[in-house]
Amino acid sequence: METTTIIYSQALMLLAGAVVAAPLFKRLGLGTILGYLAAGILIGPVAQQITEGEEILHVSELGVVFLLFIIGLELKPSRLWQMRRDIFGLGTAQVVITGAVLSFLIAFSGLLEGAGSIVAGFGLALSSTAFAMQILEENNDTNTRYGQRAFSILLLQDLAIVPLLAIIPLMAAQAPEDTTTPLEDFAIAIAAVAALFAAGRYLLNPLFQVIARTGARDVMIAAALLVVMGAATMMQLAGLSMAMGAFLAGVLLAESSYRHELEADIEPFRGILQALFFMAVGLSLELQVVVAENLLSIIIAVPVLMLVKSLVLYGLCRATGSRHNDAVRIGLLLPQGGEFGFVLFTAAAAAGVFSQATSSLLVAIVTLSMALTPVAAMLSRRLMHKQDELAEEIEEDFEGAGAGADVLMIGFSRFAQIASQILLAGGRDVTIIDHSAARVRQAATFGFRIYFGDGTRLDVLRAAGIEKAKIVAVCTQKKEVTDKIIDLVHAEYPNARIFARSYDRLHTLELRARGVDYELRETFESGLLFGRKTLEALGVNGDEAIGIMDDIRRRDEARLVLQEAEGITAGRDMLHSRPVRPEPLVKPKREVTQPDDALADLADETLEKAE
Numbered sequence: 001m002e003t004t005t006i007i008y009s010q011a012l013m014l015l016a017g018a019v020v021a022a023p024l025f026k027r028l029g030l031g032t033i034l035g036y037l038a039a040g041i042l043i044g045p046v047a048q049q050i051t052e053g054e055e056i057l058h059v060s061e062l063g064v065v066f067l068l069f070i071i072g073l074e075l076k077p078s079r080l081w082q083m084r085r086d087i088f089g090l091g092t093a094q095v096v097i098t099g100a101v102l103s104f105l106i107a108f109s110g111l112l113e114g115a116g117s118i119v120a121g122f123g124l125a126l127s128s129t130a131f132a133m134q135i136l137e138e139n140n141d142t143n144t145r146y147g148q149r150a151f152s153i154l155l156l157q158d159l160a161i162v163p164l165l166a167i168i169p170l171m172a173a174q175a176p177e178d179t180t181t182p183l184e185d186f187a188i189a190i191a192a193v194a195a196l197f198a199a200g201r202y203l204l205n206p207l208f209q210v211i212a213r214t215g216a217r218d219v220m221i222a223a224a225l226l227v228v229m230g231a232a233t234m235m236q237l238a239g240l241s242m243a244m245g246a247f248l249a250g251v252l253l254a255e256s257s258y259r260h261e262l263e264a265d266i267e268p269f270r271g272i273l274q275a276l277f278f279m280a281v282g283l284s285l286e287l288q289v290v291v292a293e294n295l296l297s298i299i300i301a302v303p304v305l306m307l308v309k310s311l312v313l314y315g316l317c318r319a320t321g322s323r324h325n326d327a328v329r330i331g332l333l334l335p336q337g338g339e340f341g342f343v344l345f346t347a348a349a350a351a352g353v354f355s356q357a358t359s360s361l362l363v364a365i366v367t368l369s370m371a372l373t374p375v376a377a378m379l380s381r382r383l384m385h386k387q388d389e390l391a392e393e394i395e396e397d398f399e400g401a402g403a404g405a406d407v408l409m410i411g412f413s414r415f416a417q418i419a420s421q422i423l424l425a426g427g428r429d430v431t432i433i434d435h436s437a438a439r440v441r442q443a444a445t446f447g448f449r450i451y452f453g454d455g456t457r458l459d460v461l462r463a464a465g466i467e468k469a470k471i472v473a474v475c476t477q478k479k480e481v482t483d484k485i486i487d488l489v490h491a492e493y494p495n496a497r498i499f500a501r502s503y504d505r506l507h508t509l510e511l512r513a514r515g516v517d518y519e520l521r522e523t524f525e526s527g528l529l530f531g532r533k534t535l536e537a538l539g540v541n542g543d544e545a546i547g548i549m550d551d552i553r554r555r556d557e558a559r560l561v562l563q564e565a566e567g568i569t570a571g572r573d574m575l576h577s578r579p580v581r582p583e584p585l586v587k588p589k590r591e592v593t594q595p596d597d598a599l600a601d602l603a604d605e606t607l608e609k610a611e
Helices: 002-027 032-046 053-060 062-073 077-082 084-109 114-125 129-138 145-171 182-202 204-214 217-237 242-252 259-283 287-293 295-319 324-333 339-350 356-383 386-390 414-425 437-444 458-463 479-492 505-514 524-537 542-566 597-610
Strands: 407-410 430-434 450-452 471-474 498-502 518-521
Touching (some): 002 032, 002 259, 032 129, 032 259, 032 356, 053 259, 062 129, 062 217, 062 242, 062 259, 084 114, 084 145, 084 295, 114 339, 114 356, 129 145, 129 259, 129 324, 145 242, 145 324, 145 339, 182 204, 182 242, 204 217, 217 242, 217 259, 259 356, 295 324, 295 356, 339 356, 407 414, 414 430, 458 479, 471 479, 479 498, 479 505, 498 505, 505 518, 505 542, 518 524, 524 542
Parallel strands (some): 498 518
C-alpha cells in the first residue's frame, strides 16, 4: 500500500511538472523539450523528490519506441528506398567521421584511452531522435528537404547502435559470458527481421480486419500496443534495438488501410511517454558529477561536442548537395548526444570498458547538449542566408500522384485555392503542383495534399499524372508561365482539355487564340458580383441587379468574340458608359478639342490593358 502511494505521488508530481513547465517554456519560445528537462531537474536533482531517475528513464524509453513506430507508418517501403542514399551514404559518413574525430579528441585530451575512447567517441556521435523529431514536428518541418535528410541521418544512427553494442564485449576487460559467435548473432538478427516481415505481410492485416469487425475500440487500441511492443521485444531479444523493431513494424503497416487508425491509437501513449522520457533525463542528471567534480571538463566538452558535430554535419550536407540554409538547419538540429548514448555508456561501464564515474560524466555531457539543442536550433535562423530562404526548394515527391486524378491543377494561387474547394466539394480527385516551397508547406498545414514541382517541366507533369487527368487547370500567377505551360501541354498532349486563368482581357484573347477549352480573367466574376451587391445596397431590386449583371456578362462575351475577329478596339459600342466632364475652375488657355476616332480607340485600348 505504501509503495502504491509513493508511485501515485510521483506520477502526480511528474504530471504537474509537465503541465506547468511545457506551456511556460513554449510561451518563452524555448520549446516544450527544454521545459520537460527543466521540470525533471527541479523535481529530481534539485528538490530530491524523485531519486529513481534511471528506472523511470528505462520505462520512458518506450516513448522513443512509439515515436519510431509512428515515423515508420509515414514511410512506405518505396519511399524508404528513395531515401537510401541519404540513409546509407550521408548517415554512414556522419557516424564514421564524427565518431573518428571525437575518439581522437577524447584520447588526445587524456580522458580515456584505446577502446574506451572509441566507445565514447562513437557514442557521442549519435544524436537524439526524440529531440530532433520533436523540434521538426513543432516547426512543421518533417516533410521538408532538410527534415527528410535529418531523419535519414537519425535513422542510420539508430541502426548504428547495433554494431556498437556488439563490439563492446570484444573490448571488455574480461571475456563475456555470451558463448555465441558473431556469425551466430548475425544469423539470429537476420532471422528476427525476416520473421517480422513475414508477420507484417501475412498476419497483421488479417488480425486488424477481425478486430475491426467487432467494433470494439478498446481492443483495437490494445492490438496496436501489442504490435508495437511485440515487434520491439522481438528485435531486442535478437540483439537489436527496440526502436528498430518498432520502426520496421511501422514501415510494414505504412500501406495498410488501418494506418491512420493505428497512428491515432498510439499517438496519446507516444506523447505522454516521450514527455516522461525528457523529464527522466533531467531526473537522472547527477548534479554532483556536473558541479562538484567535473564542472570544468563539462564546460569545455559540451560546446566542443556540439561544434564538432555541427561542422561535420554542415560540411557533409554541403558536399552532398544541400543548400547553405538546409545544411545550417541540420548542423544545428543534430549537434547533441542521443538517448542511445545512455544505453551504450551503461553497457560499456558494466563490461568494464571504462568506469561508472566516466559513464556518469558522459551521460551529463549528453544531457546538457540535449538541453542546449533548442537554443542551437533557434540560433540557426541567424546564420541562414535570406536569398537562399527565398529560393528554398523542397524535394519533388510525386508518390501517389501517378495514379491520376480528374484534374491536374498547376499553381496554387488564391484563385486556385477557391477553385479547388469547388472541385473537392464535388467529390473529384485533384492533383495540385506548385513551385513555391513556402506555399506548399503552408497549404499542408491546412490539410491540402500538394506536390512540389515546376509545371513548366515535362517530366514533372508526367510524374504528376497528366496522362490520366481529364482536365489540366493552369492557375499560375504569371502570364508568361501560363503561356509556357499551355504551349508545352499542347505540344506533348494535343488532346488534353485545358482550363486556364487569364491575367487580363488581352491575355484572354491570346489564350483563345492558343485554343484553350476555357479561360477566365482572375478578377472578372468578382468584379461583377461586387458591382451587383453595390447596386443592391443602393436600393435596386435583387432580380433587377442580377439581370444587369447577366447583361454585362453577355455583352462582355460578345465583345470578346468581335475582338477575336476584328482586334482589341472592336465592340466599343457595347460598353455602358456615362462620361463625366467637369467644368474647370480656371478657364484653359486654349480650347480642348474632342478626341478623334483614332485617339478614342487608343484610349479604349489603354483602358483594356489597365484592366
